[in-house]
Amino acid sequence: TIRPILIHPDPRLKKLCDPVAQVDDEIRKLADDMLATMYDAPGVGLAAPQVGVLKRVFVMDCVKDKTTAPEPMVLINPEVTWTSEESNVYEEGCLSIPDQYAEVTRPKEVRMRWLGLDGQLHEEQFDGLWATCAQHENDHLNGKLFIDYLGPLKRQMITRKMEKLKRERARVT
Ligand SMILES: O=C(O)C[C@@H](Cc1ccccc1)C(=O)SCC(=O)c1ccccc1
Numbered sequence: 244t245i246r247p248i249l250i251h252p253d254p255r256l257k258k259l260c261d262p263v264a265q266v267d268d269e270i271r272k273l274a275d276d277m278l279a280t281m282y283d284a285p286g287v288g289l290a291a292p293q294v295g296v297l298k299r300v301f302v303m304d305c306v307k308d309k310t311t312a313p314e315p316m317v318l319i320n321p322e323v324t325w326t327s328e329e330s331n332v333y334e335e336g337c338l339s340i341p342d343q344y345a346e347v348t349r350p351k352e353v354r355m356r357w358l359g360l361d362g363q364l365h366e367e368q369f370d371g372l373w374a375t376c377a378q379h380e381n382d383h384l385n386g387k388l389f390i391d392y393l394g395p396l397k398r399q400m401i402t403r404k405m406e407k408l409k410r411e412r413a414r415v416t
Pocket residue numbers: 285286287288289290333334335336337338339375376379380383
């Protein structure tokens with residue numbers, strides 16, 4: 244089921260999310276809905292707080308083009324265990340801040356450890372868009388948005404635009 248994506252500014256997007264106690268049917272349904280919501284947007288990642296669930300879960304599928312098979316990943320209670328010295332600059336977007344893009348510098352590679360839907364612990368190193376996306380999603384679990392890396396003026400301009408968008412959406416619905 245596709246769930247509505249919260250739009251910034253929203254207090255739930257700034258909260259520290261809670262760890263998942265156990266991988267049960269509720270978490271499996273959440274992950275399924277998050278993947279459906281991500282593909283529908285479309286996006287390459289989605290974090291649980293973006294659909295109003297303050298739990299430490301995010302999904303990713305960063306395969307660039309349609310020709311390659313989808314590679315959905317579900318990361319529960321993810322932790323960053325290592326980041327590279329080298330950094331990358333990437334023009335990021337966010338499904339909770341529609342149509343706004345800005346350059347963000349992050350470590351080029353990141354190693355993460357998480358609990359999978361299979362209840363097993365996984366550890367993997369990401370690079371390229373996967374690394375950028377994994378760090379962007381992990382930030383969401385700590386109430387951090389990519390605009391928090393920008394200067395105050397640019398962040399304020401984007402926030403003002405989102406407030407206007409929300410006013411307009413509230414009017415027509
Ligand atoms: O808000 C989110 O977490 C999703 C976000 C993830 C992300 C994108 C770019 C850099 C870092 C993290 C998005 O997916 S925005 C949409 C997007 O970037 C995209 C959409 C379709 C195809 C390719 C990219």
